[in-house]
Structures are given as C-alpha cells and as structure tokens.
Amino acid sequence: MPEVLLANFQTKRLEVLNEKGEADLELLPDLSDAEIWRLYELMLLARIFDERAVALQREGRIGTYPPIRGQEAAQVGSAFALNQKDWLFPSFREMGAHLTLGYPIPQLLQYWGGDERAQKVPSGLNIFPFCVAVGSQIPHAAGAALAARYRRDPVAVVTYFGDGATSKGDFHEAMNLAGVFSLPLVFICQNNQWAISIPLKGQTASATLAQKAIAYGFEGVQVDGNDVFAVYRATRQAVEKARSGAGPTFIECLTYRMADHTTADDAGRYRSGEEVSFWAARDPILRLERFLEGRGLWSPQKREEAAAQAAAIVDAGVAEMEASAPPAAAEIFDEVLATPTPRQAGQRKVR
Amino acid sequence: MAQLNMVQAINQALSQEMARDDRVLLLGEDVGRDGGVFRVTEGLLERFGRERVLDTPLCESGIMGAAIGMAAYGLRPVPEIQFLGFTYSAFEQLFAHAARLRSRSRGRYSCPMVVRTPYGGGIKAPELHEESTEALFCQVPGLKVVVPSGPYVAKGLLLAALRDPDPVLFLEPTRLYRLLREEVPEGEYLVELGKARVARPGNSVTVVAWGSMLERVLKAVEGYDAEVLDLLTLNPFDSEAIISSVQKTGRLVIVHEAAKTCGFGAEIAATVAEAAILHLRAPILRVTAPDVPVPLAKLIDYYLPDAQQIRFALDEVLQY
Numbered sequence: 092m093p094e095v096l097l098a099n100f101q102t103k104r105l106e107v108l109n110e111k112g113e114a115d116l117e118l119l120p121d122l123s124d125a126e127i128w129r130l131y132e133l134m135l136l137a138r139i140f141d142e143r144a145v146a147l148q149r150e151g152r153i154g155t156y157p158p159i160r161g162q163e164a165a166q167v168g169s170a171f172a173l174n175q176k177d178w179l180f181p182s183f184r185e186m187g188a189h190l191t192l193g194y195p196i197p198q199l200l201q202y203w204g205g206d207e208r209a210q211k212v213p214s215g216l217n218i219f220p221f222c223v224a225v226g227s228q229i230p231h232a233a234g235a236a237l238a239a240r241y242r243r244d245p246v247a248v249v250t251y252f253g254d255g256a257t258s259k260g261d262f263h264e265a266m267n268l269a270g271v272f273s274l275p276l277v278f279i280c281q282n283n284q285w286a287i288s289i290p291l292k293g294q295t296a297s298a299t300l301a302q303k304a305i306a307y308g309f310e311g312v313q314v315d316g317n318d319v320f321a322v323y324r325a326t327r328q329a330v331e332k333a334r335s336g337a338g339p340t341f342i343e344c345l346t347y348r349m350a351d352h353t354t355a356d357d358a359g360r361y362r363s364g365e366e367v368s369f370w371a372a373r374d375p376i377l378r379l380e381r382f383l384e385g386r387g388l389w390s391p392q393k394r395e396e397a398a399a400q401a402a403a404i405v406d407a408g409v410a411e412m413e414a415s416a417p418p419a420a421a422e423i424f425d426e427v428l429a430t431p432t433p434r435q436a437g438q439r440k441v442r
Numbered sequence: 443m444a445q446l447n448m449v450q451a452i453n454q455a456l457s458q459e460m461a462r463d464d465r466v467l468l469l470g471e472d473v474g475r476d477g478g479v480f481r482v483t484e485g486l487l488e489r490f491g492r493e494r495v496l497d498t499p500l501c502e503s504g505i506m507g508a509a510i511g512m513a514a515y516g517l518r519p520v521p522e523i524q525f526l527g528f529t530y531s532a533f534e535q536l537f538a539h540a541a542r543l544r545s546r547s548r549g550r551y552s553c554p555m556v557v558r559t560p561y562g563g564g565i566k567a568p569e570l571h572e573e574s575t576e577a578l579f580c581q582v583p584g585l586k587v588v589v590p591s592g593p594y595v596a597k598g599l600l601l602a603a604l605r606d607p608d609p610v611l612f613l614e615p616t617r618l619y620r621l622l623r624e625e626v627p628e629g630e631y632l633v634e635l636g637k638a639r640v641a642r643p644g645n646s647v648t649v650v651a652w653g654s655m656l657e658r659v660l661k662a663v664e665g666y667d668a669e670v671l672d673l674l675t676l677n678p679f680d681s682e683a684i685i686s687s688v689q690k691t692g693r694l695v696i697v698h699e700a701a702k703t704c705g706f707g708a709e710i711a712a713t714v715a716e717a718a719i720l721h722l723r724a725p726i727l728r729v730t731a732p733d734v735p736v737p738l739a740k741l742i743d744y745y746l747p748d749a750q751q752i753r754f755a756l757d758e759v760l761q762y
C-alpha cells in the first residue's frame with residue numbers, strides 16, 4: 092500500500108509597515124489620516140498609562156501590575172477593529188485594548204490597586220473582567236460565540252491571551268469548539284515571546300502559534316504584532332468574517348514584552364539585555380511615527396503635544412482613582428450571591 | 443545553627459533530598475532558570491541540571507498528570523503549582539488519579555509525589571493568588587495534606603513527605619515565606635506526617651490552628667492560659683492530640699483562614715463532638731474567614747481572622 096499525501100499546509104505572516112516606517116500600499120488598511128492619528132494617540136495613551144501604572148506601583152499607590160510596554164500596536168490595533176456590540180474576553184494584560192474601547196482609566200487603576208469594584212464593566216461595553224487564571228477565559232468566549240450565533244446577533248466575540256496560554260487545555264478545548272461549531276470567534280494571541288521566565292521554545296515545539304489553528308480546521312495567521320496596520324487589517328478581516336457567519340480565526344501577533352512580566356518580577360534573571368534592545372529598536376510607536384512623518388503628519392513637537400494630552404488624561408484618571416472612597420469592609424459580602432445565604436447575612440452583621 | 447526563613451528551609455530540604463535520592467526531580471512553571479516565582483527552587487537547576495529540574499510549559503493539568511506518570515514509573519516527582527488557585531485546573535488529575543492510583547490498581551502502582559504550592563492570604567496579590575481551600579483536598583481519600591507553619595517544621599515535614607509512599611499536597615503559607623526566621627539544623631531530620639505539635643502548652647482552652655494562622659494565634663493568646671496545637675498535617679490529622687488536649691482544657695477554639703462553611707474546622711469540631719463531647723465545658727467556636735471569595739488587596743486584611751476576633755472567641759468560651 093502506498094502512503095497517501097492527505098494535506099499540505101501553509102502558514103503566513105502579514106506585514107504592512109516595516110521598521111523604517113514604509114508601508115505596503117496594497118495592504119495598508121483603508122483608514123483616514125485622522126483615524127491613523129487616532130491610532131497613534133491611543134498607542135501613546137497606552138504607553139503613558141503603562142508608565143504611570145508602573146510608577147504608581149513603585150510608590151506603593153497600586154498593587155502588582157503587569158506592564159504592556161511594547162505590546163501597544165497589538166492591543167490598540169486589534170481593539171480598534173471592534174465595535175461597541177462586539178464581546179471581549181481579555182486576559183490580564185490588555186490595558187491597551189481597554190483604553191481603546193473607552194474603559195475608564197480610574198477603574199483600570201483601581202483594579203490594579205486591589206479594589207474589585209473596578210471589575211464592574213460600564214454598561215455599553217461588553218467586556219468580561221480581567222482573568223488572572225491563564226487561558227481560562229478562552230472557553231467563555233466560545234460560549235458567548237455560541238450564544239451570539241443562537242441569537243442570530245451579527246457580533247464578533249474576541250478573546251485575548253498570551254503565548255503561555257496556548258499550552259493550557261482550555262485553549263485547545265475552546266479552539267476545538269470554535270472549529271467544530273464554526274463560531275463567530277476571533278482568537279488574538281499576543282505572542283510576547285515570554286511566559287514569565289519561559290521563552291516561546293519552552294512553551295511549544297511548533298514553529299508558529301498561528302499554525303495551531305490548522306489542526307482545528309480554521310484559519311490561523313501570524314501578523315507582525317509591532318505593526319499596528321497589520322494587526323488592524325487582520326483583526327478587521329477576522330471580525331467581519333465572524334459577524335458574517337463565516338467562522339473563527341486565530342491571529343498570532345508576534346510582539347515582545349519589553350518590561351518585566353509584572354512589577355513583582357525581575358526579567359533580568361532570565362533574558363539578555365541585547366534581546367531587549369533588539370526589540371526596543373522595533374518599538375511599535377516609533378514605527379508608526381516614522382510612517383506619519385513620511386506623510387508630513389508627525390514632528391517631535393506634535394509628539395510632545397500628543398504626549399502631554401495623553402499624560403493629562405492619565406493624570407486626571409489617577410487623581411480620580413485616588414479621590415475615590417476606599418471600599419467599605421462589608422463590601423466583601425456584596426454580589427457574592429443574588430441573595431446572601433443566611434450565614435453570609437449573619438456574618439455581615441457582626442463585622 | 444543557621445537562622446533560615448521558610449523559603450531557605452524548603453530549598454535546603456529539596457536540595458538535600460535530591461542529592462540523596464536521584465529519583466527526586468522537580469517540574470513546574472518557572473522552577474528552573476527563574477528559581478520559582480518565590481525563589482524556593484533557586485540554585486537547584488544549576489546544581490542538578492535540566493534533567494532533574496524541568497521548566498515546563500504553562501499547563502497545570504499536564505504537570506500534575508505527568509508527575510503521576512513519573513511517580514508510577516518509579517520516580518519521586520515534585521510538581522510545583524505556582525499558586526494554589528491554579529491547582530483547580532489540575533483537579534481531575536489530582537482527585538481522579540493521584541489520589542486513587544494505588545486503589546485503582548489495587549496496589550500495583552502507587553503515586554509517591556509531593557505537590558508543592560504557595561497557599562493562603564495576606565500578601566496583597568491578584569485574584570486566585572491567596573486561596574486557602576485546603577478542605578477541598580482533605581475530602582479526597584488517598585491524598586495527604588500538609589501545612590507547615592514555619593521554617594523548622596517545613597524542612598522536616600518536606601523531607602518526610604518526599605519519603606512518603608503516597609501523594610502529598612504540601613501547602614506553603616505564602617505570608618510566612620519570609621516572615622519568620624528560625625534555627626534550622628543543617629543535617630537531615632524528619633517531622634512525622636499526621637502528628638500535631640503543641641506550639642504552646644496551656645490548661646484552660648485548646649486552640650487549634652495551622653499554617654499562617656498559627657503565628658497570629660500565638661500572638662493573640664498572650665495573657666491566656668491557652669494550649670495551642672499546630673496541626674501540621676490536615677489529612678490524616680492528629681485527632682488524638684486534639685482530643686486529649688480538649689479533655690484537659692474542656693474548651694476548644696479552631697482558627698482557620700479559609701471560609702467557614704465546610705472549612706476544615708468543621709471536621710475538627712465534629713471529631714471532638716464524637717469523641718469528647720462530655721469533656722466540653724463550653725460550645726466549640728470557630729474563628730474563620732467569612733463565606734465570600736478571597737477579596738483583592740484592599741480588603742484582604744478584613745477577610746483574614748485577626749487577633750481581636752481570636753481573643754473574642756477565647757473570652758466567650760472562657761465565660762462558661
């Protein structure tokens with residue numbers, strides 16, 4: 092009996108904007124100058140928010156915080172492709188996506204300050220709470236996508252996670268559900284190449300994460316995650332595909348975590364300074380600046396202005412967060428059940 | 443004798459046992475190059491190499507299941523789960539397999555492994571980083587559950603656990619990792635599993651605690667003639683020590699940082715009710731966290747039992 096060749100597969104990487112700021116005009120998404128500038132402002136806002144959050148942690152004004160430095164294009168570019176009706180199932184490192192969708196800054200800071208009231212997502216946004224147990228939010232997205240399809244709602248469900256999460260059973264189970272039921276689901280993996288101290292090759296023996304989708308019967312694509320246009324283009328296509336009922340997509344954003352894993356971590360223990368500088372030179376914000384400059388839309392002075400504006404927004408958020416009253420002790424009993432158990436009610440009374 | 447904290451004492455126990463027994467190996471997320479997120483396994487990769495200290499992918503169920511296979515094969519794996527809250531995705535492996543391998547195979551296979559994991563609250567960390575759901579694990583026959591309360595016992599209990607023929611869940615109270623220093627002998631010594639320790643002798647009331655609550659209880663009982671028992675092993679637990687202490691004092695207060703309902707305190711109270719109810723001069727009281735999920739940093743101190751609540755309970759039972 093001969094061996095029969097059953098299938099051949101390919102995995103692609105999408106790149107639109109190179110490090111010099113030159114774009115492939117064929118692939119450049121259809122965005123106005125004002126929209127591109129908005130992307131830039133949001134990436135700066137994410138950067139400045141992040142820097143402030145790290146500083147606040149160092150000063151003991153908030154708790155442990157997971158920085159997003161370097162991942163701004165992946166987060167802002169993808170979230171910019173969503174609309175208000177779409178559903179988002181984040182992990183814990185997508186503050187750039189939250190900011191893009193208009194999640195209130197005081198609330199973001201309040202959450203990392205250890206105040207769970209911050210998890211109450213403002214009405215009008217369909218965002219699930221931050222999810223600290225790695226990968227466990229991914230099946231929830233599959234469930235919401237099943238529900239959206241059942242209700243015939245033309246929405247996309249988007250879930251974010253890191254490269255480490257692709258090792259969890261929950262990831263594989265959700266990918267399989269998405270494939271089997273052809274769900275309106277977009278998996279956005281921010282491959283920042285480290286899961287705390289474990290580099291990608293300690294996480295998987297496959298050459299890309301994108302190719303994992305092949306095994307589940309749907310499209311997987313890798314995009315340059317430091318290229319906001321590539322991320323936006325791929326996400327836009329995937330959410331439109333989802334909304335139109337054409338099934339799931341897996342997007343691997345190849346990016347880099349420039350900071351420590353969290354403020355409780357010291358990345359110097361496990362990775363080299365050269366690697367970090369290599370990626371610093373590929374900073375997603377620099378790249379977009381070069382593009383904008385080429386179009387006559389950017390100058391150091393315009394950056395200063397945009398940065399000052401973002402800083403003012405963040406400052407106002409910090410001030411509001413710090414002015415908010417601390418939670419009352421009895422709030423630990425709030426919202427545990429719709430009706431507290433008799434024992435909970437009694438415990439609340441004596442506290 | 444060296445003054446060590448609990449991180450150092452556990453590190454020393456692992457290191458000594460790995461040197462003594464080449465079947466012992468470590469696996470888990472970040473345990474190698476990074477030395478673990480709490481630095482408990484620091485230096486062990488350098489000393490024992492990649493074949494014995496495995497940095498795994500991020501997969502708790504895989505880590506736990508693989509450890510079971512290794513143990514059945516004749517090794518003594520020590521899987522580390524980064525926080526107790528992340529053992530939940532490995533429940534099936536732990537409950538359905540680790541705890542039952544001996545009985546499912548009628549003794550043909552066994553599962554000598556020690557699952558190490560940080561446990562408990564008070565470190566102001568993100569969600570699921572401060573769980574104290576030890577009672578869940580005590581409900582599973584076939585699994586031993588050990589909770590050290592300081593550096594000295596941590597080393598001796600861990601060495602005993604590593605030599606135990608059955609699976610042991612070793613819960614390391616995170617709040618204590620660097621809080622206390624004690625004299626820890628350099629040489630090997632075992633603290634027997636299943637035995638409680640009288641942390642402080644007394645006559646008028648028995649207080650039972652374990653893990654990070656012990657430190658709090660010892661402070662709270664100053665000025666009382668209280669006998670404090672440090673349980674050390676929750677499954678199997680030393681019911682004899684509790685009963686004989688209650689027979690002497692006639693009063694019992696149990697302190698734990700887990701939620702009250704179905705907490706391990708209920709098991710202790712029921713055991714004393716079965717065996718020594720006629721020795722009691724007062725109702726048994728439990729000082730516990732309330733029945734709510736562990737809150738984030740802002741309210742964690744409010745969740746954990748404090749010295750004042752412990753003293754209220756002592757005053758109350760002493761009125762009888």
Ligand SMILES: Cc1ncc(C[n+]2csc(CCOP(=O)(O)OP(=O)(O)O)c2C)c(N)n1
Nearest residue numbers: 184223224225253254255256285286287528
């Ligand atoms: C189930 C689970 N295991 C372990 C952890 C501890 N932990 C937090 S983040 C992390 C690494 C996550 O890596 P990745 O998925 O790549 O996301 P990144 O943090 O790089 O954004 C680990 C091991 C956790 N939060 N959840």
